[in-house]
Amino acid sequence: MRETVYTGCRVFTGNAAAPWGQSVSVLGGRIRAVGSAGDAGTASSPDADVVDLGGRLVVPGFVDAHNHYLATAEALTSVDLRYPGVGSIDDLVDAIAKRAGETPTDCWIRGFGMDYAKYPDARPTRWDLDRATADHPVIAYHVSGHYALVNSAALAQRGIDENAASPPGGEFVRDGDGRLTGLCLDAATNLILPVAVDVGSHGPNFHTEADLADLIGQLDQGGRAYQAAGLTTVCDPQVTSRELRAYREALAAGVLHVRVTCMPLSHGIPDFRAVGLAGPFGSDALRIGGMKFYADGSLIGGTAAFNEPYGEHGEFRGSLYWPPGELSSLVREGHEAGWQIGIHAQGDRAIQMSLDAIGGALGTHPRDDARPRIEHAGYPTPDQIRQMRDLGVITINQPSYLYDSGDEFIVRLGDRAHRLQPIRAELDDGVRVVLSSDAFVASYRPLDTIVAAVERRTMAGTPIGADQALTAAEAILAHTIEAARAVRMDDLVGSIEPGKLADFVVLDGDPFAADRGGLRAVGVHRTVQGGRTVWPAEAAGAPPAARTA
Numbered sequence: 001m002r003e004t005v006y007t008g009c010r011v012f013t014g015n016a017a018a019p020w021g022q023s024v025s026v027l028g029g030r031i032r033a034v035g036s037a038g039d040a041g042t043a044s045s046p047d048a049d050v051v052d053l054g055g056r057l058v059v060p061g062f063v064d065a066h067n068h069y070l071a072t073a074e075a076l077t078s079v080d081l082r083y084p085g086v087g088s089i090d091d092l093v094d095a096i097a098k099r100a101g102e103t104p105t106d107c108w109i110r111g112f113g114m115d116y117a118k119y120p121d122a123r124p125t126r127w128d129l130d131r132a133t134a135d136h137p138v139i140a141y142h143v144s145g146h147y148a149l150v151n152s153a154a155l156a157q158r159g160i161d162e163n164a165a166s167p168p169g170g171e172f173v174r175d176g177d178g179r180l181t182g183l184c185l186d187a188a189t190n191l192i193l194p195v196a197v198d199v200g201s202h203g204p205n206f207h208t209e210a211d212l213a214d215l216i217g218q219l220d221q222g223g224r225a226y227q228a229a230g231l232t233t234v235c236d237p238q239v240t241s242r243e244l245r246a247y248r249e250a251l252a253a254g255v256l257h258v259r260v261t262c263m264p265l266s267h268g269i270p271d272f273r274a275v276g277l278a279g280p281f282g283s284d285a286l287r288i289g290g291m292k293f294y295a296d297g298s299l300i301g302g303t304a305a306f307n308e309p310y311g312e313h314g315e316f317r318g319s320l321y322w323p324p325g326e327l328s329s330l331v332r333e334g335h336e337a338g339w340q341i342g343i344h345a346q347g348d349r350a351i352q353m354s355l356d357a358i359g360g361a362l363g364t365h366p367r368d369d370a371r372p373r374i375e376h377a378g379y380p381t382p383d384q385i386r387q388m389r390d391l392g393v394i395t396i397n398q399p400s401y402l403y404d405s406g407d408e409f410i411v412r413l414g415d416r417a418h419r420l421q422p423i424r425a426e427l428d429d430g431v432r433v434v435l436s437s438d439a440f441v442a443s444y445r446p447l448d449t450i451v452a453a454v455e456r457r458t459m460a461g462t463p464i465g466a467d468q469a470l471t472a473a474e475a476i477l478a479h480t481i482e483a484a485r486a487v488r489m490d491d492l493v494g495s496i497e498p499g500k501l502a503d504f505v506v507l508d509g510d511p512f513a514a515d516r517g518g519l520r521a522v523g524v525h526r527t528v529q530g531g532r533t534v535w536p537a538e539a540a541g542a543p544p545a546a547r548t549a
């Protein structure tokens, strides 16, 4: 076992007790020591390999506490419907038609990232998709992941006709004449997709049937993209048997390139209880973590549950997956079984339900260091922020939403848009905050997320809650050690400290010195995971730059 010493660098360790170093020594896949300037003492053996990093900045490997890894990997190989590439109904039709021309008849065509709020024309319907193809069932996922638009062939294949009733927790949208438009909201997506798993009304169902070999190939490709972006650990916040099986098989095949923590969806509670299993359980490569619950829908889609209606015409009040009492008993059941709790909640109405559920569970079954999470935590009121602090709730924020959709939020929410993800107020009140991507919904690149948290600007350049901006250091901590804490892996990853797994990223550029604009240019020079350079590929296979005598 050979030691490697990385030198000629500044190391932002993420360790509050010793925040800066100037060299890192790695042995056996772990950090052996963090040294100061020119510190030959960091090498324990005379034949250690020495890698000079040319004065660059080293930060801990990024941890994404809310990243739908498998879905993102699938999206990377599906039709890309993201804005601005697809900015109108005609663009949407063209993108689907192009793929239809390359796809055997009757095979499903899937697209990800459709963001019709940005189109100049009306909302797309199934009749638009029918123009693209009548020979393939088509499903175009909304960027939020909570909705899907399908064509007439898809409705026919799933046996959904004009008499279909909307299910609890979802809706088949109809036009003025009562006809299905093809737009399926929340739980209605479960009926439209050939799904691999029945999740009931526990969450949106994007767990579609797919060939396992294809999924493993997509995880392989997606994991390499993650490593290139500096991601070394992700937490998939909605796992069913479909995802866990794909991750297990990818691990066995040697192509699960990043560390994965799985949060099973709440429909699985009885099955896990039957075998006595609760997280954290597993290895540093693949483990089961917390349990995921849903309170409301999506901010981008208009189903986030607010106390005061929102929308240009006050048309949205949001929808709930559960009546409040049912969410509380479900969360209590999960907590009592030993699970860390993570609840999706965007609007203040849903956040209050979630806090009541968490408070109720901890009240009847007190547990130290429970680390309950609220996923997204879009619009907590000042009083709710204090409740979060008192309950030890961690907020899992996605500031890239503010960049991607902030312009729509300002139209829909007015002044309230500037209080979305009030991360500064949460920090000031003593709440632990985490930054994450929610990929596939937003960019999986941690540096994009960090820029969004520091800049607090929309895609059009309008400030959105500028007083809630983080410093670069705060943002990096929230995407490394704080994220590791939220996934209960802070004993293993998230900071550069002796004994931890040697996961770190060498940056090109300095986010601490960069001005606005310059920050966006900071890139990843090298990613080291478990002591091995995993990106770029050339460096991964190349001999070390120099060696001591």
Ligand SMILES: [Zn+2]
Pocket (backbone or CB within 6 Å): 066, 068, 237, 438
């Ligand atoms: Zn998500």
